[in-house]
Amino acid sequence: MPTDAAPASRGSSGGSSALAARLLAGDRAAVPEALNLVDDTRAPQREQARDLLDTLQRNRESLRGHRVGITGAPGAGKSTLLDALVRNLRPRGRSVGILAIDPSSQRTGGALLGDRFRVRSGANDDGVYLRSMAARDRLGGIADATAASVEILGAVFDYVFVETVGVGQSESEISHGVDTLVFVAQPGAGDSLQFMKAGILELPDVFVVNKADIGAVAERTASELSSGLGLSTPRADGWEAPVLLVSARDGAGVDALVDAVDAHAQHGLESGAREAGRRAGRAHAVCAALAQRYGAYGLERVGGRDALEVRVREAEEESVASLVHRLGQFIEGALTGR
Ligand SMILES: Nc1nc2c(ncn2[C@@H]2O[C@H](COP(=O)(O)OP(=O)(O)O)[C@@H](O)[C@H]2O)c(=O)[nH]1
Ligand SMILES: [Mg+2]
Structure with missing residues (x-):
């Protein structure tokens, strides 16, 4: 399906059709308006949002952005890692949309991250966009709201990253909404053990042990994770999740992480x-x-x-x-x- 095809103007609103057409044509300036629309709780807006999302769904072949979940305990370094990923991908001309799901408040984490991006990648760079979403008001049910935002970002950006907090239930929740799940482990925090106990070692597609710059503790955590994975049953899809030592702070290992994400994307397309x-x-x-x-x-x-x-x-x-x-x-x- 051609990306610039004008979508059928079926439905109640010319406005949402025009918006869908802009997204499908790759117009990044349409993203904030579209995200606001799917977040709007008023009835007419909800109907327009459904029209917009139906149009995207009918043109789903054009939603090529690869969807990547970044998950792990608070403080593991997910936001710092996203920052490093943006600095790695942007000079190579790859665009990035980020959805930060903040479990506690609407403003703190996401706004901080947003500030960091403005500093690092420049206010004029339209190849990176960050949106933070409060999970608090959604009574734990963020699946449909996340799905809508991810579809919109995926129409326009090469990569869509979704940052979520937690070990356990939230991995299983977010793993449904993304193509590749990256788990960020805090060195020495016993994350690998928690994972094995929770029996969800098979969910992440890529394991990152962050803060490799602190040395031996990080290496130990990485080898714990590797041996845990070695004991788990092989996955049905044949993918073997790598364990990568990364320093989000220094940028070490970020190339290898991008390569692993790309390899998993390729595996997903081929299989x-x-x-x-x-x-x-x-x-x-x-x-x-x-x-x-x-x-x-x-x-x-x-x-x-x-x-x-x-x-x-x-x-x-x-x-x-x-x-x-x-x-x-x-x-x-x-x-x-x-
Ligand atoms: N030494 C070191 N510290 C890091 C690294 N990545 C993140 N941090 C620090 O870890 C803390 C939590 O980072 P943040 O990205 O906010 O974690 P998040 O809660 O998972 O998003 C911050 O103080 C970061 O500066 C790293 O690679 N090495
Ligand atoms: Mg964070």
């Missing part, structure tokens, strides 16, 4: 894992949003989670937002006996 992952991610986002809104009982009323996932997989021309809306109305109907 079909990326396409399959995006499909599964959509199903997950829809079900998570509906379960959050209507509970397990609501889902049962329409045949349960598995049946819903099948429906989502079949509805390839509809965005996550539209599916949540349409299936939500259906569930409400079932719950009120209409």
